[in-house]
Amino acid sequence: MFRKLLAIAALVTGLQANAQVAQEVKMNQFITTLMQKMTLEEKIGQLNLPSVGFDVTGPLLSQGVEEKIKKGLVGGVFNTYTPVAVRKLQDMAVKETRLKIPLLFGYDVIHGHRTIFPISLGLAATWDPALVERTARAAADEATADGLNWAFSPMVDIARDPRWGRVSEGAGEDPWLGAQMAKAMVRGYQGTDLSKDNTLLACVKHFALYGAAEAGRDYNTVDMSRLKMYNEYLPPYKAAVEAGVATVMTAFNEIEGVPATGNKWLLTDLLRKQWGFKGMIVTDYTAINEMMAHGMGDAKKVGELSLNAGVDMDMVGEIFLQHGIGLVKSGKVPQSIVDAACRRVLEAKYKLGLFDDPYRYVNETRNSTQIMSAEKLLLSKEAAIKSMVLLKNANQVLPLNAAKKIAFIGPLVKDQRNLIGSWSGAGDWKKAISIWSALEQKFGAGKFLYAKGANLVDDPALRKRLNDHDGQIASDEKTPDQLIAEAVQTAQQADVVVAVLGEAFGMSGEAASRSMIGLLDNQLELLKALKKTGKPIVLVIMNGRPLTLSWEDQNMDAILETWFAGTQAGPAITEVLFGEANPSGKLTMTFPRNVGQVPIYYNAKNTGRPFDENQKYTTKYLDVPNTPLYPFGFGLSYTSFGYSDIKLSKSSITAADKLQVTVTVSNTGNYDGEETVQLYIRDMVGSITRPVKELRRFQKIALKKGESKEVSFTLTVEDLKFYNKDLKWVSEPGDFRVFVGTNSQEVKEAALTLK
The missing domain is CATH 1.20.5 (Single alpha-helices involved in coiled-coils or other helix-helix interfaces)
Structure with a gap:
């Protein structure tokens, strides 16, 4: 049988x-x-991706697009959505051009389309790739119902510097976890059949190394060894390629002195030849044009470099349109290069089914049923709840008891505008539910006390900069001192204070780097005044990056990290605060004690003089410990978990063996809860230096109060491999350590030998 x-x-x-x-x-x-x-001009036209629509993410908006479409000089359109708008432009392409080639329609669908989920860093904090895949699937349902067939997501850049605003868009600092999230997002967007009307092209970005921008400053230089690239920064991009991602977006930064968009080693030798990527490569917004500012030459030269490097589509810059024919006729770019690029664009359209039905993604019925449907809103709340990380909970001040008198204080208590975060695309912040609205819906009006306490942003220069980009941050009629006095008076009437503070949405994301990453001074002054009341204080923070919270950690009774939680932020936060949901999120990016520790990440390497408090000449600071405030993988629960010692099926293995790693986890507290059990390894001796820990597995388990479960992981020699000095993927015999625990610092340990 x-x-x-x-x-x-x-x-x-x-x-x-x-x-x-x-x-x-x-x-x-x-x-x-x-x-x-096709003529040469029409082929080059397919490589042109102009912007038409409702918002602009760069320095210019494409001009005369409609006439170019009619001449067959546009391959796709960026920023146009809704069935009405898409139909209008698609009509031009298939009814008014010589060859009737349909258009692609792309958009920044990052953490949801109309229904907004937590920011990507928050989604990663769920440690739940299946959930993340479901959010991408829901986003694809909505986006395709809105006329789109291409999402510029996932962003998989490894990020170890929280000053960089775009950490909000990625999965954090770890290459293995980042790879799992990358694969989940690709599967969610693309499904198993791109020709279905509810799947779309995914686009992995930013290729490559963009998360290592110097000084954490957006668009800045990146410089690293190939060893670091291969072992630490490239794995999530490679995982997306292996998952079948249809398109790749180039990065703004340079790599080994050559901007990524014109880097033939990166786009052709590595991506296409080594990794076997056969899909379409698109630039980021005007990235070809920006190579001129990098110092790579004039418009013709940068067009030549990018075409010969392997770029297939020019986003907004129109360098190919202006100079492509001349470059081919002069012999600077072989026509075979243009033909190959054109073919890849046409292949993407073919796989989407656009040649069979150019209007496959223009469906008013689907639009009316899919956009912000009930099940998507429920998924948004579920994702928000599971993304939240409990950073502190002294004396079990959480969950809150609704029978007590509770004061909700802070500029984000009633706020809607900031809940959906940066890169919320087509999301409507007016449909986001605030904490205060959720409280009133659940408990009725007048149940809790409220005071604003502070403006979200007091600094006029910062407020103007944010408001220039739709920040909508108002300054209260009351002075900062009056706001604080009112908050203190309100707090004195309460048994418990919940302070809801954090960043404005525009303080993280693209072009939103910060040199200081703590709460703004006016918010900190509010907390200090509330602290003096002697009341227990729960700090709820909304933000797009790790923050420096040393004072807060020392002085607040509880801290709940909620990120920017999306459309259903208010109900999700309310359920967590009052114990209907038990927080289970874990950090995927280290929180530093202060900005002077940056970059700080768990999978660092030892030095020749490891930390020793009793020896002067060892690696340390004079003014702060080496350790982070909250480590990678950290996150508390309303319950507690105990871990047994690790059991290995064998203490030594060969390359042919599978190793079983087993640990028993027990819920030792008073609530049912979920725990993410994390497995790390360390290669003790290598031909090159190896990190002190590397994540290799995790399992999220649910345990009833008093319940225990045996958790088992299977490791093979593949999990012990790395790229050596010759960039060969190898394992090396010798001693290893296996760690299992609740975060990267609190672990049990066992010894292993690879023969």
């Missing part, structure tokens, strides 16, 4: 492979026939 099942499975696999080959042959024949009819 078993052999018969194997034979049937093999037959099915063979039939699927044959069908795939047949489909590839059919696609190639179709595109070859089409390209034989």
